Amino acid sequence: xxxxxxxxxxxxxxxxxxxxxxxxxxxxxxxxxxxxxxxxxxxxxxxxxxxxxxxxxxxxxxxxxxxxxxxxxxxxxxxxxxxxxxxxxxxxxxxxxxxxxxxxxxxxxxxxxxxxxxxxxxxxxxxxxxxxxxxxxxxxxxxxxxxxxxxxxx
Amino acid sequence: xxxxxxxxxxxxxxxxxxxxxxxxxxxxxxxxxxxxxxxxxxxxxxxxxxxxxxxxxxxxxxxxxxxxxxxxxxxxxxxxxxxxxxxxxxxxxxxxxxxxxxxxxxxxxxxxxxxxxxxxxxxxxxxxxxxxxxxxxxxxxxxxxxxxxxxxxxxxxxxxxxxxxxxxxxxxxxxxxxxxxxxxxxxxxxxxxxxxxxxxxxxxxxxxxxxxxxxxxxxxxxxxxxxxxxxxxxxxxxxxxxxxxxxxxxxxxxxxxxxxxxxxxxxxxxxxxxxxxxxxxxxxxxxxxxxxxxxxxxxxxxxxxxxxxxxxxxxxxxxxxxxxxxxxxxxxxxxxxxxxxxxxxxxxxxxxxxxxxxxxxxxxxxxxxxxxxxxxxxxxxxxxxxxxxxxxxxxxxxxxxxxxxxxxxxxxxxxxxxxxxxxxxxxxxxxxxxxxxxxxxxxxxxxxxxxxxxxxxxxxxxxxxxxxxxxxxxxxxxxxxxxxxxxxxxxxxxxxxxxxxxxxxx
Numbered sequence: 096x097x098x099x100x101x102x103x104x105x106x107x108x109x110x111x112x113x114x115x116x117x118x119x120x121x122x123x124x125x126x127x128x129x130x131x132x133x134x135x136x137x138x139x140x141x142x143x144x145x146x147x148x149x150x151x152x153x154x155x156x157x158x159x160x161x162x163x164x165x166x167x168x169x170x171x172x173x174x175x176x177x178x179x180x181x182x183x184x185x186x187x188x189x190x191x192x193x194x195x196x197x198x199x200x201x202x203x204x205x206x207x208x209x210x211x212x213x214x215x216x217x218x219x220x221x222x223x224x225x226x227x228x229x230x231x232x233x234x235x236x237x238x239x240x241x242x243x244x245x246x247x248x249x
Numbered sequence: 250x251x252x253x254x255x256x257x258x259x260x261x262x263x264x265x266x267x268x269x270x271x272x273x274x275x276x277x278x279x280x281x282x283x284x285x286x287x288x289x290x291x292x293x294x295x296x297x298x299x300x301x302x303x304x305x306x307x308x309x310x311x312x313x314x315x316x317x318x319x320x321x322x323x324x325x326x327x328x329x330x331x332x333x334x335x336x337x338x339x340x341x342x343x344x345x346x347x348x349x350x351x352x353x354x355x356x357x358x359x360x361x362x363x364x365x366x367x368x369x370x371x372x373x374x375x376x377x378x379x380x381x382x383x384x385x386x387x388x389x390x391x392x393x394x395x396x397x398x399x400x401x402x403x404x405x406x407x408x409x410x411x412x413x414x415x416x417x418x419x420x421x422x423x424x425x426x427x428x429x430x431x432x433x434x435x436x437x438x439x440x441x442x443x444x445x446x447x448x449x450x451x452x453x454x455x456x457x458x459x460x461x462x463x464x465x466x467x468x469x470x471x472x473x474x475x476x477x478x479x480x481x482x483x484x485x486x487x488x489x490x491x492x493x494x495x496x497x498x499x500x501x502x503x504x505x506x507x508x509x510x511x512x513x514x515x516x517x518x519x520x521x522x523x524x525x526x527x528x529x530x531x532x533x534x535x536x537x538x539x540x541x542x543x544x545x546x547x548x549x550x551x552x553x554x555x556x557x558x559x560x561x562x563x564x565x566x567x568x569x570x571x572x573x574x575x576x577x578x579x580x581x582x583x584x585x586x587x588x589x590x591x592x593x594x595x596x597x598x599x600x601x602x603x604x605x606x607x608x609x610x611x612x613x614x615x616x617x618x619x620x621x622x623x624x625x626x627x628x629x630x631x632x633x634x635x636x637x638x639x640x641x642x643x644x645x646x647x648x649x650x651x652x653x654x655x656x657x658x659x660x661x662x663x664x665x666x667x668x669x670x671x672x673x674x675x676x677x678x679x680x681x682x683x684x685x686x687x688x689x690x691x692x693x694x695x696x697x698x699x700x701x702x703x704x705x706x707x708x709x710x711x712x713x714x715x716x717x718x719x720x721x722x723x724x725x726x727x728x729x730x731x732x733x734x735x736x737x738x739x740x741x742x743x744x745x746x747x748x749x750x751x752x753x754x755x
Contacts, residue, residue: 098680098681098682101680101681102681105681109418116425122439122440123437123438123439124437124438124441125436125437125438126432126435126436126437126438127435127436127437128435129434129435129703130703130706130707130710131434131699131702131703131706132435133432133434133435133437133439134439135702136424136428136695136698136699136702137425137428137439137440140421140424140425140428141425143417143421144418144421144422144425147414147415147417147418147421148418150414151412151414151415151418154414168411168682171680174471175470175471175472175473175474176471178470178471178473179467179470179471179676182466182467182470183669183672183673186648186652186669186672187669189652189665190662190665190666190669193662193665194662198653202649205645205648205649206645206646206648206649207645209641209644209645209648210641210642210644210645211641212470212473213469213470213473213640213641213644213645214473214474214641215639215641215642220642221641221642221645224642224645224646225645228645228646228649229649232649232650232653236653236657239301240297240298240300240301240657241301242301242653242656242657242660243660244653244656245656245662
């Protein structure tokens with residue numbers, strides 16, 4: 096994948112967001128009067144973002160206009176990206192189910208899924224690790240850290 | 250100062266802190282030795298576990314993880330030629346050559362002794378230099394602090410990014426995200442879009458784990474089809490090849506001293522980091538070596554130079570953080586976050602407000618080196634075995650630790666969403682050449698900048714020229730310009746040098 100195209104898209108997005116910050120007064124609510132004002136620093140930063148994003152976009156645009164091939168870090172290698180999407184999916188499912196089924200029930204399934212994704216096929220140690228680790232974390236958090244991880248609420 | 254140091258030792262020599270240091274060293278070496286897990290990842294995962302203990306125990310444990318993690322990186326570099334961090338690249342060159350020659354024990358020993366020597370020297374410098382510098386920086390008022398922080402942003406942004414605009418853009422994005430939520434100065438809510446959950450801003454720990462740790466997990470998942478490398482320590486029938494004798498250590502001691510000095514100096518400058526220190530020290534050691542041709546082919550002196558320099562950075566990177574509130578690199582930024590969570594605000598006042606704690610941490614720093622030496626030496630085989638565990642055992646655990654760590658911060662499921670969002674963002678930033686570490690530094694320092702800027706505005710009123718009345722202001726402006734200029738020069742030289750190489754290879 097050609098990173099220069101992403102550079103242009105991302106820079107455009109950042110410039111638009113920065114312009115909104117510079118021009119929209121509804122992004123801040125309430126607050127006391129101060130010498131600086133609540134939006135002074137965000138607007139300075141937005142101005143700088145426009146400057147740097149535009150620099151990156153112009154550099155990429157120039158190279159694209161010259162027709163030069165992407166080289167080095169300008170090439171994004173997308174091999175193995177499917178695994179990343181599956182992992183994000185697993186994490187989102189984990190986030191969604193933990194409040195209902197609890198940490199102790201959800202975690203072994205999630206650990207087994209990640210192990211499978213990474214090519215693990217040694218079932219006995221994988222299942223054992225997936226059962227022991229949440230148990231240790233749950234009781235360790237409760238007894239030593241006084242952190243109560245979510246439990247079954249269905 | 251000596252009274253404080255002695256009092257620091259008396260605080261640290263208790264069961265809790267010592268157990269914390271031992272746990273930190275074991276975790277640090279194990280995590281550091283596992284390819285794909287860096288010291289920063291280990292610290293971020295351990296950080297939430299330290300919330301509920303005394304700062305002396307918590308911070309010393311994190312520092313032990315840091316030091317041991319940096320050393321641990323050299324184990325995988327030497328044994329399987331896989332440097333855990335860029336700083337261990339040079340160690341891998343010479344260390345793996347020795348491993349192939351059946352001298353893994355020699356390489357591991359040299360790496361350990363050089364690491365501990367470098368760290369100890371840098372820690373001594375930290376102890377002796379930090380308090381006097383803090384006395385000078387105490388003279389700085391809000392105006393000077395504004396310029397100091399702008400200097401920090403400029404230097405870190407321009408030195409650490411893939412290119413100057415990308416580094417500075419990363420910093421600006423961090424600054425912008427830091428301003429989400431209620432302003433500490435005016436009480437106004439900014440960029441919350443009506444969501445009350447955003448009033449407190451983004452929770453630091455899930456954001457940190459998401460932006461710095463989880464992209465490493467993504468990298469491992471991407472490379473999941475790369476075959477697993479088993480680590481083994483090769484043994485030579487000649488016992489002298491399996492260890493470092495005192496004579497050998499003495500012969501490279503000069504190199505260790507010089508490289509530690511380079512590492513300490515480079516580490517104290519914001520934005521350069523341990524890789525730069527290792528490369529400069531290695532180059533200098535090679536330049537002055539009697540047998541420079543051995544470098545890269547199994548030179549013990551080469552390992553000593555690279556390891557002592559990259560480990561010396563551990564101690565000295567604390568100098569700008571503790572004296573000026575400027576974290577010099579990603580690990581220092583993370584540790585600064587840990588200090589803040591524990592109620593210690595890094596900066597010159599820390600030496601007066603938390604004298605006992607800070608000197609106990611310094612003492613812990615020194616004691617960690619001794620434990621690192623003893624534990625690493627005694628447990629080489631154990632750590633190698635742990636680091637050889639297959640990734641499908643390690644990374645499911647990392648996933649759960651990340652989840653638990655993010656939840657622990659506020660005991661809130663929304664923080665998991667923050668973790669997921671910043672994980673995607675951190676990985677995306679890496680893909681487009683933005684620097685997540687610089688983003689974090691921008692995020693941490695912005696509240697200080699805003700507070701000081703507000704105070705400075707109150708002082709100067711409408712007489713804006715007063716901003717430039719102090720010589721400090723001019724010094725920091727000049728330093729910022731100098732760093733940006735020198736960074737531009739170095740980058741243009743590097744690209745010019747790289748161009749003919751590319752042409753040659755083509």
